[in-house]
Amino acid sequence: MDEHSTRYTVHGGEKASEPQVKSGLRTAESDSRLTTSLCGIKLNSPILSASGTYGYGKEFSRLYDLSLLGAVVVKGITLNQRAGNPGRRLIETPAGLINSIGLENPGLEGFISQEMPFLREQGVPVIVNISGNTPEEYAALAERLDEEPGVSALEVNISCPNVKQGGMAFGVTCDMAAQVTTIVRSRTNLPMIVKLSPNVTDIAGIAQAVEAEGADCISLINTLLAMAIDIHTRKPLLKNTFGGLSGPAIKPVALRMVWQVAGAIKIPVIGMGGISSWQDAMEFILAGASAIAIGTANFVNPYVVPEIHAGLSKYMEEQGVKNISELVGAARINR
Amino acid sequence: MVNTIAISQARVTEHNFVAPNIKRLALQAPGIARQAQPGQFVNMRCSPTLDPLLRRPFSINRIDPTSGTISVLYKVVGRGTELLANIHRGDSIDVLGPLGTGFELKPQGRKVVLIAGGIGVAPFHPLAEQLVNTGYDVTCLAGARCDEEFAELNDLAELGVEMYCATEDGSRGEQGRVTNLLENTLHKRNFDMAYACGPNAMLAAIKQICGRAQLPLQLSLEEIMACGLGVCLGCTCEKEKENGFLHVCTDGPVVWAEEVKL
Incomplete structure (x- = not known):
């Protein structure tokens, strides 16, 4: 068996077709049972990439056709280029990963000139994740991206735990979250997704505050604030002391928060946090997520997106469901 | 990274101790063997479970395009390599590669x-x-x-x-x-x-x-790594001549000494 012979089924329980292999690239047929829409954007599937785990799509485009995704959510962009955090950036934990990347990115104009030309060619909606040190920075990012061809929506990151100013600080109180939402809303007509931090006492309250200020969609969860200590040096392993925990370890917490938020607001929810299989993805959809995002699992299994796509297709087939949107929130009704 | 990345369930063709705590693992992975350059690496899962979660990067230690095999040489140092050490000949292992930038093969001089x-x-x-x-x-x-x-x-x-x-x-x-x-x-x-x-x-x-x-x-260079592909931005080391970071998985693992602050 060589590396091209790994089989996975495409297009549900129908004839298991051999994935097309050309220079290592695997493609799968689209499946109408998985098409859906989010804030008026038509999605080929409810599967998105989670910001910060997918770069700007280039690397994974060498492994499979990006149009399997509903949308590419790109690595977070800031107004100016950022080098990211010094020192150690990754700590593996049981079924988890703590990161302290610190929003390393080429900045708004760097992103537009270096990454957008490629992204526009992929036949998949592009959602740009934005972060600022001040509400005005978020607004400036939104205004510039509003006029950029090929940008389908913005994901407003008020939940990054790895930057000293801004970031998560905007996502932990209703007032601050509302303030950022209001100013971004006033400067863009693009659909606005607000990405929430789980590091709060009342996530449903924050979601409601953001909805009231005109957000079109909520995505959650960003990483859980976490740390690790080196017992030999007796110091925290990360220079910033805290980082963000992701991976399968956080999935039950993320699912619970998606459930709480989906029950508290009318706008759609993108669920994420530790999703590593189609079964995980299905749980989030049943909890009320209209779409789901794959994060850390992309690092563990670079083919996780096509595999989840195939698994969801098969499940639709077996369950006799015409479209996956029929199952959004189904677990809430069937209790 | 100009080559094609291959991922495989590669069959273990040999797995032996070459020193008391060092093993060589040989894999049937023709797509990797065909393309790999000296200095490149593979990113391998040491177990199919989610704990330990991350793949482990290993320098490619043998490249044989004719037989379609590659090897890695590793020291048993932690949970990942302990699990790896228990894999038997004939078993399959999930391997991604060839990755990264390898050695300069035409240096000046002799x-x-x-x-x-x-x-x-x-x-x-x-x-x-x-x-x-x-x-x-x-x-x-x-x-x-x-x-x-x-x-x-x-x-x-x-x-x-x-x-x-x-x-x-x-x-x-x-x-x-x-x-x-x-x-x-x-x-x-x-x-x-x-x-x-x-x-x-x-x-x-x-x-x-x-x-x-x-x-x-x-x-x-060696750094703690997650994706190995250049997307997670986790495996950095400081640049010598300017502010900012090199990414070991794509800019490296092989770099010119003057590029990096150690």
């Missing part, structure tokens, strides 16, 4: 020196093979804590590499560190190009020594 610290010898066999085959004189200075921590010395010698070694306890070769061995060697001989792989402290010392000797130097 005389090159490879400097290995412990398991840092792993990427040198394919490099030495290619350099010897293209007419370079290759010398290798290998260092380890003790004789039992050496691997590959005979294999490199068989390629026609001139071997010297140093151990901290004096159990083989000169007593002392490989950095001492390098300094002593440079007093007596000239080289046109140096390559080093080993712990960061050793690489930092070698960078200084080669800097003083004005000897061009490439380093094969």
